[in-house]
Structures are given as C-alpha cells and as structure tokens.
Amino acid sequence: MIEDKNQQRTPLSSLGEFGLIDHLTKNFKITHDSTLKGIGDDAAVMKFDKEVVLTTDLLVENVHFDLSYMPLKHLGYKAVMVNLSDVYAMNAMASQITVSIAVSNRFPLEALEELYAGIETAAQIYGVDVVGGDTTSSTSGLLISITALGEAKKEDIVYRSGAKPNDLLVVTGDLGGAYMGLQVLEREKEVFKVNPNNQPDLDTYTYIVERQLKPEARKDIVQLLKDLEVKPTAMIDISDGLSSEIMHLCKHSKVGCDLYENKIPLDPQVISTCEEFNIDSTTIALNGGEDYELLMTISQDDYPKIKANPNLTVIGYMTEENAGMHLVTRAEEKIPLKAQGWNSLSESE
Ligand code: ADP
Ligand code: MG
Numbered sequence: 001m002i003e004d005k006n007q008q009r010t011p012l013s014s015l016g017e018f019g020l021i022d023h024l025t026k027n028f029k030i031t032h033d034s035t036l037k038g039i040g041d042d043a044a045v046m047k048f049d050k051e052v053v054l055t056t057d058l059l060v061e062n063v064h065f066d067l068s069y070m071p072l073k074h075l076g077y078k079a080v081m082v083n084l085s086d087v088y089a090m091n092a093m094a095s096q097i098t099v100s101i102a103v104s105n106r107f108p109l110e111a112l113e114e115l116y117a118g119i120e121t122a123a124q125i126y127g128v129d130v131v132g133g134d135t136t137s138s139t140s141g142l143l144i145s146i147t148a149l150g151e152a153k154k155e156d157i158v159y160r161s162g163a164k165p166n167d168l169l170v171v172t173g174d175l176g177g178a179y180m181g182l183q184v185l186e187r188e189k190e191v192f193k194v195n196p197n198n199q200p201d202l203d204t205y206t207y208i209v210e211r212q213l214k215p216e217a218r219k220d221i222v223q224l225l226k227d228l229e230v231k232p233t234a235m236i237d238i239s240d241g242l243s244s245e246i247m248h249l250c251k252h253s254k255v256g257c258d259l260y261e262n263k264i265p266l267d268p269q270v271i272s273t274c275e276e277f278n279i280d281s282t283t284i285a286l287n288g289g290e291d292y293e294l295l296m297t298i299s300q301d302d303y304p305k306i307k308a309n310p311n312l313t314v315i316g317y318m319t320e321e322n323a324g325m326h327l328v329t330r331a332e333e334k335i336p337l338k339a340q341g342w343n344s345l346s347e348s349e
Helices: 016-025 072-088 109-126 177-194 203-213 219-228 243-253 268-277 281-287 300-306 342-347
Strands: 034-036 051-060 093-103 130-139 142-152 168-172 234-239 255-260 294-298 312-320 325-327 333-337
Touching: 016 109, 016 130, 034 130, 051 072, 051 109, 072 093, 072 109, 072 219, 072 234, 093 109, 093 219, 109 203, 130 294, 142 268, 168 300, 177 268, 177 281, 177 312, 203 268, 203 300, 219 300, 243 255, 243 294, 268 281, 268 294, 294 300
Parallel strands: 093 130, 255 325
Antiparallel strands: 051 142, 093 142, 168 294, 168 312, 234 294, 255 312, 325 333
C-alpha cells in the first residue's frame, strides 16, 4: 500500500480504551424499534416479535485479507457484507450487528477511523444498527469479528435442508468475479514489489476488482423473493464457490443435482480475465469463492414467477440423492461435481 507520509498517525494509546471506543462509535445511530439499547451498557437489549437469526464471522489479517491492497474502509464494509449475506441466505432481514476488533500498535487511530467509516457506510446503506462490540489489543495484525442479528417470520425462514428432487437450482448475479479480482490485485502487488513507481492500471478490471474489494450482500433478493411470492425450498450464500455450496445444499437436503456448465452466469470481464490468465472460467465459477451471491432451490411450480427476472438464473435441477451430484459440461458429458474450495485453489497456485 502506498503510505501517505503526510498522513497523521495518532497512536491508539493516546486515547485510552474508552476514549477509543467512544471515538469510533460516536456516529452510530439506532434506527430499529427492535434495538432498545445499543452501545454504552454492559450489553445491548433487543426486543423481537419474530424469529431471530444470528450469525458470526471472524476475519484475520493475512488469512482472510491482505492490507497491502485492501483499503481499510473497504475491509470494514466487506466484513459487514460477509455477515449480512449469511442473514439474507436465511431469507431474513438483518437488523443489528456487533463489531469486535483486536488491533496491534502498528495501527494508528486514523487506520481505525477508516475501518469504521466502511462499517458505518455499510450499516447505513443496509439499514442495520451497530449495537456493541469489543476492543482489544493484538500482538500482530488485525482481527475483526462481526456478529449479525436478523429477523424473519417463522414460515419465511429458508434452511439448507429443504431442497427436493426436481426443484430448480437458481443463482443470483454472476460468479467468479471476486476470485479473478483477487488474481489481478495479487499480480499488481508483485509488480509493485519489483517497481514501486509503477502505478497499477486497473481500468479494464474495475468490475472484478470491485467484486473482490467491495462486495454487496443480496438484501435486494430477499425483498425480490417476497415481491415475487416465491419462497425457496433451500438457500445458501456463495462464500466458498458454487461447487462447495451446491454440495452443502445436496448434503443437507439429501438430494443429488445436475448443474449445467453452459448456464453458469459469468460477466464478460470474468471471461476475458480468465482468458488472459489462461484459466478455465468454469473452474473459477465453481471454486472461486467470495462472490456473496445467493444459491437457492425453488419448486418447478414457481418457475413462471422467476423466469423473466434478470437477477435469477436457473443453472440446473435437483435429482434423487442416489443419482449423485454432477456437472453437465458444454460437451454434454456428465462429470461428478468436486469441491475444490477457495483455499485449496489458492494454495495449489
Ligand atoms: P465491557 O468491558 O463491559 O465489555 P466495553 O468497555 O468493552 O464493555 O464496551 C463498552 C461499550 O462499547 C459496550 O456497549 C460495547 O458493546 C461497546 N463496544 C466496545 N468496543 C466496541 C467496538 N469495537 N465497536 C462497537 N462497539 C464497541
Ligand atoms: Mg468489552
């Protein structure tokens, strides 16, 4: 990362723990009736009329993110998205989050201000209240853990386990962008190491770089499904790649599936960047990860309601469990679906 030499660097120790918490959280506003008490007491107090969903994620520097190309503002935003995506994958609406951080003294106050600016933007856009957290020190690097709360009517909640044979397999958006964006950023990082004066030209990669650095959780899809009066039979968010998420759905629902290679939605920028990197775009869509799209199964009866919608693509259908999980290739060959996963893919390179 290019460090601005003129930038102010206020040591965290100069504020003290409580001063720091007050400073970082002073802008957070409570917007939900379900939040009775937010930041400032020993615990936050919520009042829910509906079912409550709860999810948490832990992000560790140099495991889940690399600050040499991830601006802290984006990291804050993305950390919130990762959690909200899990709430939406339950077909629920997110309402509150808590944010916990462990931070080493290598970070000045200004760095945490950036992180919290991203968190605040995400909370505002997605309409969630930041109701608490914890702040502590770390001997190396940054850890950020977010917990999200959401609510839904009991009958609206969608689990991974409800898919039935003949249900359609449907995905939102397009796949593989986040992974290819990461490849571009990794490449630029190497170039920068060799020649720090070489400013990266990312103009041709704006979409995929944004998919990596600033993903959006699909809150809009939860609303869309309501509007279309479609309740998926099963749903999961795509954090680890299409393959592994399909396998989760199949396993929890005790069904098999046929996934059609030629139906997998890919952005033109993903296709062209895959060509440039000489990687197969299907492999990337299947194993890339971090796309934060939603993968769902819906009853065939609901097909007329979704068929014209540009946000939803039918990519296959579910089968009996003993039929197994398959990818039907463009050559109409049927091959067993494998989950390489995001981590193993990046390790193998
Ligand atoms: P305690 O010692 O009881 O855990 P803290 O002093 O850690 O309380 O926190 C005081 C208040 O500030 C609590 O409401 C807590 O949830 C909130 N808080 C602490 N750290 C953060 C943070 N990083 N982000 C948001 N809220 C925080
Ligand atoms: Mg605490």
